[in-house]
Amino acid sequence: MGELVCQQVGKVWGIDTAEQVSTLEDISFSVQSGEFVVIIGPSGCGKSTLLSMLAGLESPTSGMLLHNGQPITGPNPDRSLIFQQPSLLPWLSLIDNVAFGLTLKGMSKKERYRRAENFLSQVGLRSFAKKYPHQLSGGMQQRACIARALCLGADIILMDEPFAALDVQTRYNMQKFLLDIWEGSGKTVVFVTHHIDEAVYLADRVIILSARPGRILDSVPINMPRPRDVISPEFEQHRTMFVEYLRSEVTKAFAEQELAEMLDTRIK
Amino acid sequence: MVESNPKTLETNRLTEPTPNPPVRPKRRSSNPSWIKTALINIGWWILSIGLFLGIWEVMTLLGWVNTLILPPPHQFLGEIANQDQFLMPQIGVERTGANFVALTAIVATLKRVLTGLLLGFIAALIFGCLAAYFKIFGKLTLPVITLLAPIAPVAWIPLAILAFGIGDRAAIFVVFIGIFFILTLGTINSINKVDQVYINTARVLGATRSQVMRHIIIPAIIPDLFVILRMNLFGAWMAVLAAEMVGVNTGLGAIVMVGRQMFNAKLMFLGMAIIGVVGYLLDVAFAQIQKRVLWWKSNAQI
Ligand SMILES: Nc1ncnc2c1ncn2[C@@H]1O[C@H](COP(=O)(O)OP(=O)(O)O)[C@@H](O)[C@H]1O
Ligand SMILES: [Mg+2]
Numbered sequence: 418m419g420e421l422v423c424q425q426v427g428k429v430w431g432i433d434t435a436e437q438v439s440t441l442e443d444i445s446f447s448v449q450s451g452e453f454v455v456i457i458g459p460s461g462c463g464k465s466t467l468l469s470m471l472a473g474l475e476s477p478t479s480g481m482l483l484h485n486g487q488p489i490t491g492p493n494p495d496r497s498l499i500f501q502q503p504s505l506l507p508w509l510s511l512i513d514n515v516a517f518g519l520t521l522k523g524m525s526k527k528e529r530y531r532r533a534e535n536f537l538s539q540v541g542l543r544s545f546a547k548k549y550p551h552q553l554s555g556g557m558q559q560r561a562c563i564a565r566a567l568c569l570g571a572d573i574i575l576m577d578e579p580f581a582a583l584d585v586q587t588r589y590n591m592q593k594f595l596l597d598i599w600e601g602s603g604k605t606v607v608f609v610t611h612h613i614d615e616a617v618y619l620a621d622r623v624i625i626l627s628a629r630p631g632r633i634l635d636s637v638p639i640n641m642p643r644p645r646d647v648i649s650p651e652f653e654q655h656r657t658m659f660v661e662y663l664r665s666e667v668t669k670a671f672a673e674q675e676l677a678e679m680l681d682t683r684i685k
Numbered sequence: 686m687v688e689s690n691p692k693t694l695e696t697n698r699l700t701e702p703t704p705n706p707p708v709r710p711k712r713r714s715s716n717p718s719w720i721k722t723a724l725i726n727i728g729w730w731i732l733s734i735g736l737f738l739g740i741w742e743v744m745t746l747l748g749w750v751n752t753l754i755l756p757p758p759h760q761f762l763g764e765i766a767n768q769d770q771f772l773m774p775q776i777g778v779e780r781t782g783a784n785f786v787a788l789t790a791i792v793a794t795l796k797r798v799l800t801g802l803l804l805g806f807i808a809a810l811i812f813g814c815l816a817a818y819f820k821i822f823g824k825l826t827l828p829v830i831t832l833l834a835p836i837a838p839v840a841w842i843p844l845a846i847l848a849f850g851i852g853d854r855a856a857i858f859v860v861f862i863g864i865f866f867i868l869t870l871g872t873i874n875s876i877n878k879v880d881q882v883y884i885n886t887a888r889v890l891g892a893t894r895s896q897v898m899r900h901i902i903i904p905a906i907i908p909d910l911f912v913i914l915r916m917n918l919f920g921a922w923m924a925v926l927a928a929e930m931v932g933v934n935t936g937l938g939a940i941v942m943v944g945r946q947m948f949n950a951k952l953m954f955l956g957m958a959i960i961g962v963v964g965y966l967l968d969v970a971f972a973q974i975q976k977r978v979l980w981w982k983s984n985a986q987i
Contacts, residue, residue: 472889494891504886508904518890521900569890 418485419495419572419605421448421471426480428466439630440466444480446624446636450572453599453606455616457659458626459666459679464609465501467631468577471607472498484573494518497566501578503558505550511561512537512546518569536564539598556580556587563598573605580615592618596643613663613679617655618645625659628666635662656680754950761954787940787955791963794936797853797925798967801860806914809865813872814898823873830866838863838924846932856928856936860921864914871913875906908979915971922964937963 426444429437440463448454458464469475470482473492482489484496505514512533513520519529537543540560542553550558559579566574580588592615599606610616616623617639625634637658641651663679738758744750745757752760765787816823841862842855849855879902887901929938937960944953 469885474885474888492888492891494889496889498885498889500882500886502882504882506883506886506901506904517887517900521887521890521892521896565890 418450420450420485421573421605421607422481422483422486423447423467423471424481424483426467426470426477426482428463428470428475429478430466432478441477442630442632444631444633446633448605448607450605451603453608453619453621454624455608455610455620455622456624456626457610457613457616457663458631459628459663460611462626462629462666463631464611464626465577468498468575468607468609471573471575472496474498494569495571496573496575497569497571498575499559499562499566499577499579501581503550503555505558505561505565507550509549510546511542511548511550511553514550515561515564515568517565533564533568536568537561539567540564540594554587555583556591559583559591560594563595567598572603573607576606576608578609578611581610581612588615593644595619600643611679613656613659614647616659617652618647623655623659625662634666752950753948756951756954758954761951762958764951764955787959790935790937790940790956791959793853794925794929794938795963795967797856797936798860798921800853801857801925802864802914802918802921804857805861805864805868806910808861809868809872810903810910812865813869813876814902816869816873817876817902818894818898827873830869834866834870836866838920839927842924842928842931845928851932851934853933856925856933859924859928863921863924864917867917868910868913871910872906875909876902878909879905908975911971911975911979915968915975918968918971919964922967926960 423444423446426441427439428441429439431437444467446454456464456467466475470477471489473489473496476490484493489496505511506517509517512530515537516524516529516533519532534543534546537546540563542557542561542564545553545557550561553561562579563574580591583591595606596619608619620639623637623639625637626632627634637655639655641649645652660680741755742757742759745752745755812826816826838859841859845855845858845862849858883901883905884897887897892900925936926938926941929936930942933939937956940956941953941960944950944956
């Protein structure tokens, strides 16, 4: 069970200072339990800020965030956040990283290793349990982060451009992998990206944010069966629609080049 | 739920190739080229030292130096044989004459340096963490520490002897105080530089503030602190020797001093040679600790 609601959320950074930056304005949406929602928008529009607030790391300057009807006041292991940057702790072995949340709970070593091994198997890293993060590729590290989130039993997984630093082929594999893990799990996923293809490939619903200050431009359900055919007319249609939405936003604040970046061509 | 998901991805497309993993330096491979480089290195060491000692001996033979002031190496190294209690590591033997107990002196000096460093390291870690955790405490103490940090360890010797007399405690205090302020500043500085993503990771997984301190901040800063510790190792080493020369009457520094007072240049040079060798080995030992215990820091940043 993981339901999220944003009610007219706004965020102004540096509210007590002279240099106030309004990052998000009037964000209202809700995410149903088990839904896969992708948030897309030009860089700097406040996507990471929004996820930090959903995770409870930051608080909004206006509006309200709810998790299963309860206001979000701080971090909660039921909502896990996966970062874009490598976030495995370099001084811990892979299995200790995956079990880290359980260590914080004070669980016995035997029990937490038993659980962590199970999740390492699910992400295909069981044989790497004793390795250290720097011995793994970027894709493996992000998979381990997913295992770490699952290991604590989070029912909402927040993901902040988790595959942005990976090469195109690995990113594509990771997207499939994420859907494999998610399908039938009942977990709620809120996934941030600035890649249009990634959004169309993954999402039950795409929320489009404007350039800063970020506001919701549209919320588009994608009713295509999975696995999605990336060369189908339907896929192309969604793609074109998002390009049009974002074109005006991107040119407002950034160069046309950025739009090209958001459209990296998927390996077909 | 995922736990019951039968899909296992161990063998499918997801096992992408590992990118040439840098291997944890547990044991060196039996790579012959490594042995060769090491041997060549050792060869140069032997050659360099041999040349130095050889020229010294030759100059003595030619009668160019006063052997009362500059005894040839074979004489002062041979002095070890006169250390009749060489292998009896009792500590605190009085200076009773030329027959100094060299091993005792080594143990005494090392004990002071290591105890001082260990105490200084622990105290600075605790103090620095407290200053970062309780902001008011930090603001109250930081300016004083900043002013005390530049005082060289040797400058504390007179105070140490005044306060603790001429024993172990004075020498340990000098090392402790010489490292404490610098390491405390280093701790606070490193804490401020810890990557926010690690802290946020722990918070998202439900860590309390003190758990963040224990599981994230401390492991993240230890390698930095060790670098500072190692940089100040020779400072501490010299401070102890100086203390042993001016007051604390046992240890390697005292050997050199007694040699001078008794006009026994052989003893003096024996003391100096031991100081050189032990100081070098101490640094090697610290480098090894740094490499093995804190290996992840250097490797992760290649
Ligand atoms: N901790 C912070 N303090 C002050 N300003 C911030 C902070 N984090 C982000 N911002 C500002 O908020 C804006 C949006 O940032 P971010 O949420 O990271 O955007 P995105 O993830 O969409 O690229 C940026 O202009 C950034 O400068
Ligand atoms: Mg971002």
